[in-house]
Amino acid sequence: MNTTAVDRVTLIGYRACGKTYLARHLSRRLRWAWCDIDAEVERRGGCTIAELFATQGEEAFREQESAALAEVLGRRESLVVATGGGCVLRDGNRDLLRRHGGLIVYLAADRALLRDRLGRDRGRRPALSGQDVVAEIDEHLDRREPLYQDLADLVVDAGQDLEAKVATIAQVVENRSKSS
Numbered sequence: 001m002n003t004t005a006v007d008r009v010t011l012i013g014y015r016a017c018g019k020t021y022l023a024r025h026l027s028r029r030l031r032w033a034w035c036d037i038d039a040e041v042e043r044r045g046g047c048t049i050a051e052l053f054a055t056q057g058e059e060a061f062r063e064q065e066s067a068a069l070a071e072v073l074g075r076r077e078s079l080v081v082a083t084g085g086g087c088v089l090r091d092g093n094r095d096l097l098r099r100h101g102g103l104i105v106y107l108a109a110d111r112a113l114l115r116d117r118l119g120r121d122r123g124r125r126p127a128l129s130g131q132d133v134v135a136e137i138d139e140h141l142d143r144r145e146p147l148y149q150d151l152a153d154l155v156v157d158a159g160q161d162l163e164a165k166v167a168t169i170a171q172v173v174e175n176r177s178k179s180s
Helices: 019-030 037-045 049-056 058-073 091-100 111-120 137-151 162-179
Strands: 008-012 033-036 079-082 103-108 154-157
Touching (some): 008 019, 008 091, 019 033, 019 079, 037 049, 037 058, 037 079, 058 079, 058 091, 103 137, 154 162
Parallel strands (some): 008 079, 008 103, 033 079
């Protein structure tokens, strides 16, 4: 693990693992700004991600996601960033994350937790494969999990209590700040 001081934390992981919720709470603890890439895509596009998928398709969404990621990671402020679950699929995004993502935290969720959360959230998140959002979990995680693992400086269990997750990540950030 890299031990240089950190002024950015980037959260990666599958959809519904809690990246946005954690980013909001972690940013309070660190007294930093926070940003959600999916929300940036919606703001920039003037429509929801589901609408973007329905009208323009996944490739258009991925283009907008990459542009939003580049803009957000280019900011010169201490920041907690919640990425979209598929952000890691593009080589260029992974390169950006390695260069400008700061401390990259993989919020790892077991499949049962994801099935439960996505099952309760049907309709809000678009299916990516034409299947139901719950049915596609295994296929997508099989492809993405190695990418998440490869990028991660720190892996945190998404099933942990919120305060435990915040404390774990904040401690790494604070320890790096003290040692530099």
